[in-house]
Amino acid sequence: MMKKLLLFVMMLTALVSCQQSEIQSIKNEEAQVEKSDQVYEYIKSLGFKDDEIKDLGKDYLVDGDMLFDKSVVPDSSKVKNGRVQQYGVSNYVGYNVQPNITVRIDPSMNVYASEIAGAIAIWNSVTNCRVNFTLSTANDANITIYNSDLGSQICGASYTPINGLPSGQVYINNILIANNSFAQRQRTIAHELGHAIGFFHTNWMNTGESRTGTYGNQAYYDAKNILGTPVGTDANSLMNGGECGIGATALSSLDIVAVQFMYPENPPVAGTIPVFRYFSRTTTQDHYYTWIANDLGNGSNNDYIFEGVAFFAYPTQVTGTVPLYRYFHTKPGISLGDHFYTLNQSDVSSDPTYLFEGIAFYVYSQPLNNSVPVHRYWSSSYDDHFYTKNQNEVTGMAGNYSYEDVVFFAH
Incomplete structure (x- = not known):
């Protein structure tokens, strides 16, 4: 073995x-x-x-x-x-x-x-x-x-x-x-x-x-x-x-x-693109996900650090996919906040502290086309949401992240 x-x-x-x-x-x-x-x-x-x-x-x-x-x-x-x-x-x-x-x-x-x-x-x-x-x-x-x-x-x-x-x-x-x-x-x-x-x-x-x-x-x-x-x-x-x-x-x-x-190097499914993950440790504790490489580029040790490819998703809508919406949650008393991703705008649409930033990318709402679950975690000490398809990496992670739910499916 x-x-x-x-x-x-x-x-x-x-x-x-x-x-x-x-x-x-x-x-x-x-x-x-x-x-x-x-x-x-x-x-x-x-x-x-x-x-x-x-x-x-x-x-x-x-x-x-x-x-x-x-x-x-x-x-x-x-x-x-x-x-x-x-x-x-x-x-x-x-x-x-x-x-x-x-x-x-x-x-x-x-x-x-x-x-x-x-x-x-x-x-x-x-x-x-x-x-x-x-x-x-x-x-x-x-x-x-x-x-x-x-x-x-x-x-x-x-x-x-x-x-x-x-x-x-x-x-x-x-x-x-x-x-x-x-x-x-x-x-x-x-x-x-x-x-x-x-x-x-x-x-x-x-x-x-x-x-x-x-x-x-x-x-x-x-x-x-x-x-x-x-x-x-x-x-x-x-x-x-x-x-x-x-x-x-x-x-x-x-x-x-x-x-x-x-x-x-290669996408697991034709038409998918890598979604990049960044984490800010010095200005605020915030995870950010984007398929646009130039959004934050190679990252910075003193700002948003590049943490690699989180998963693969779609830049435009294809059969079976739905939009994943991105919001920015402002934190009381400071100008920095938390990026929040959801399939359901009603989750936060009534809360004025969540600012709508648009459609991040397209994903599945159920396990279609060999997609896998992407899990959402929450850290109350960091005031940060974290999304990953690898639940093991959260074990012992600084910030004491607690499990919330499967939010969507991706590759």
Whole structure:
């Protein structure tokens, strides 16, 4: 029986790995000490013990390849429940960026150019996946792969996406991987590219990584389940952490399911279009759904974060579909509010605090044409409605969302 899998991705640009040793240090040493103490206490607030935190000089290392910059104090107000082991979703690479993610090889990595090309091919070979890596010599490439001395135990490191862009840097410890086989060197690079597009470690629960918070660069992250990947572990996952030199050298079947769900290329039904999901964490807690990619574009870490494709619907009415109406609920005392989606205008038409914004897109009111239910949840603490076809991702979700009903059906 196939071992169950839980693939996780971290909220927009969580720092899951190492930073280059050349990163400029804080000039004021006293300020640096004060900040590093705050960062250390923040890491402990996530549930890590003193003996699990390693001092690397400019960074603290946790769980083998997660780095916290000592010079940047994370926002502790975003921490929820420390090490609660729950499902997860990340901020994703923007829809318009996905088909051409450019990768530059720094001269320090020329010796492993073949391994880099092979690592790129691993991801590009996945069918029905919109993500495509392309080698580039441009200095402004989306990702640059560098050689970096990461210490005696860390083979590679990377950020995850922020502001709709993949991690700008991937670091590989050439000295440490030099004696590994070609396949294992290639695996290390492919693993870090996985982080760069938003994957967390598949085996994160076994290693005790935190479910939610912010990292040293202020990137938000939450761990939530990827639809189609059940709870558990997958020994064959390329995204398992702590397996440098011994890990899987190809994507597992469930790795493939996960990346296809995160970055689908083809609509499941002819005529449907992707509906994009965004979430604002800093200005207000509000989920927003649209099929128009330019509405909010690639998203912003300080505004509406891009959370990928929520489901597929229709831009115009076809047989059997009905309009889904969008309202904006103003919140008393503030100018920001909650977007509300419904099939029945009578739900809120008599309430003047709900402002009609038009037809969002077209969906089914019943399970026709192999459509699936889209569930609505409500958070009284966030004053926010959340819509998803994946009920698992709500488990342990910040905001204490409570279930309301199936609102409509989509793909």
